[in-house]
Amino acid sequence: MAAKKTSKTNVSKDDLLHYYREMLLIRRFEEKAGQLYGMGLIGGFCHLYIGQEAVVVGLEAAAEEGDKRVTSYRDHGHMLACGMEANGVMAELTGRSGGYSKGKGGSMHMFSKEKHFYGGHGIVGAQVPIGAGLAFADKYLGNGRVTFAYFGDGAANQGQVYETFNMAALWDLPVVFVIENNQYAMGTSQQRSTSSAEIYERGRAFGIPGEAIDGMDxxxxxxxxxxxxxxxxxxxxxxxxxxxxxxxxxxxMSDPAKYRTREEVQKIREEKDAIEHVRDLLLTSKHCSEEDLKAIDKDIKAVVNESAEFAKQSPEPALDELWTDIYAQAEA
Amino acid sequence: MAIEILMPALSPTMEEGTLAKWLVAEGDKVSSGDILAEIETDKATMEFEAVDEGVIGKLLIAEGTANVAVNSAIAVLLDEGESLSDAASPAQTAAPAASAAAQTPAAPTSASAQAPVAVQVVEHDVPAGTSFKSLTVREAIREAMSEEMRSDETVYLMGEEVAEYQGAYKISQGMLDEFGSKRVIDTPITEHGFAGIAVGAAFGGLKPVVEFMTFNFAMQAMDHIINSAAKTLYMSGGQMGAPMVFRGPNGAAARVGAQHSQDYAAWYAHIPGLKVVMPYSADDAKGLLKSAIRDPNPVIFLENEILYGQSFQVPDLPDYTVPLGKARIWREGNDITLVSFGIGMKYALEAADQLAEMGVSAEVIDLRCLRPLDTATVVNSVKKTNRCVTIEEGFPVCSIGSHISSVLMQEAFDYLDAPVITCTGKDVPMPYAANLEKLALVTTDEVMTAAKSVLYR
Structure with a gap:
């Protein structure tokens, strides 16, 4: 982990509370998703975002209305952070008609045109040129929008990422490439998979500026x-x-994570946790009392429990949905 | 010893060209490397260099002459001191090649015992009084793109060499001048990346036309074509999709070997979420490409390098479109149905001519669009003719013909008087050697053999 965390700040109470709520929502949502997976209500692949919450919450705080985002299959946090409803996301996880993709996409494939969320992509690295393409469209249309293209340290070794860096730099595309370096590409640590310690430095070859950031802050x-x-x-x-x-x-959900020690995980949880960090800031700056935070925890739990209930109650898609949305109809 | 200088082949598919300009005159001394002439192919104007030293004895072809066949003599090179009369008179092989349009039907087969039947050519379905103009397939594709770009600001063209170079196959010639570099965009040679960018641009509200220099290179972009472009509408529950066209030459050109000669029609036709178009004629190329650009789905538009230079009559209408998903009946007939698409139509039509000479009336169907596939037109035809042969250039296993054959078995079983025969390319990587390449491709003779077999003749 890089720099020392921000300890003193001139951030407003409202902002801090907002980050706290957003991060907590993601964590509780993901814990609930893990639980529903264990109950067999969520199937297939389900990649949880627990631990990484500060990344999307911090970047969403820097985004403006109309900016776009696209990410990989570890996408639940991104959706909640950009304002998509917990109910719709959870119901997609359970494959129900109330889900964002009517149950036809699943955990890895969700979209919201309204919230400018362009997926949810299951193929490692594919979202990187797509993100640059969204930025290409914005530049072409001259609308001043910026796209966040999120990908992991594993995807950072995909060839298409560098094809995209080249074209994005060549054409000055308004895209922020966000490498969420969680240090493991599935089970392979960065040391074992990636030739460079600082992945952002690879942008230098294309003239793209970059920096490394403490993602737990x-x-x-x-x-x-x-x-x-x-x-x-x-x-x-x-x-x-x-x-x-x-x-x-x-x-x-099916990864036993034998490639790292329990102690390693525990140490980071105890020393680095992003939610605890903001919680400390709120308490030490006397913005909030323990009671205030408890009330927030309760609110968030209610939202998450409601989403789980919605995701269980929402009916499965009608059988004729099998045959819809394969082709768009031309507008008359 | 006088040497004949021959018209050179300057591209894999060049059969003739225009001798645009002589840069030497009779009596000039030349040495190897000197530029002798400018030769215009259908793709570009190329300089032609001397290989041998000598003196230009005679220019056999006047500059400006079109349709000069490859390998015909265009000049005589003499040794120094040698005169033209010393040299043996070169054979007069310099006559212009027959134009493609003037190809004569093959002679009637001797097996024919019946009187020839008249060929029933089906006319265009256009308003009475519509005039026609002759366009090459290349010009038709360019017109389609340009017309759509004029009428819709969100349509743009991207690909390798489409802008400054004017198109590797000159499809986009002149388009950079008209539309500027914002809308006619040269990409680096990174198919995977730019296909992904184009898909993102389509998600973001544009209508990209992506040119692959050939569809062989689209293999690098396959993930974005299938996983990103074709499936997103479904995966998003109908919220967003990729209104875009991937186009470029597909199938064998000539003598370019296995990695540059493959027909991908069946591959793309396999994928729900894609539409797949493979035109034969210039009028269909134009009308279908305009429809493809307007279509709100990802469309694979498979062209053919050999057909680019061929001319067809195209309706001279301000907005000529052809709907996707409708087969075209080129000839009406009663005795056998020939089903093809793309360059396979050339063999199907040639075979139909030969069959007519034998007294067999063949119905010829051009599928034009492989997804959605107009099986109804084929089934209805076979209900009338009771026999069917399919013709395509692709590999035999899981071919378009296999699928047609399966549909006919399920929907017209009782009407079939013979098994459906699928004529395809051979089940081998494309060889380079000229004789083997010829063997690997489908031929009119093979179509005739198949037709006679299903006719029990």
């Missing part, structure tokens, strides 16, 4: 996000943020 992420967004929005082309983070759970 939501304020640091937000500040870096603001720098990156300002760079992109001013027409200077892409920017790389390598956000050093950590995933507490396995790669997916």
């Amino acid at each position: 939501v304020l640091a992420v937000k500040a870096a996000g603001e720098t990156a967004v300002a760079h992109c929005r001013s027409g200077k082309g892409p920017y790389i943020l390598e956000i050093k983070t950590y995933r507490y759970r396995g790669h997916s």
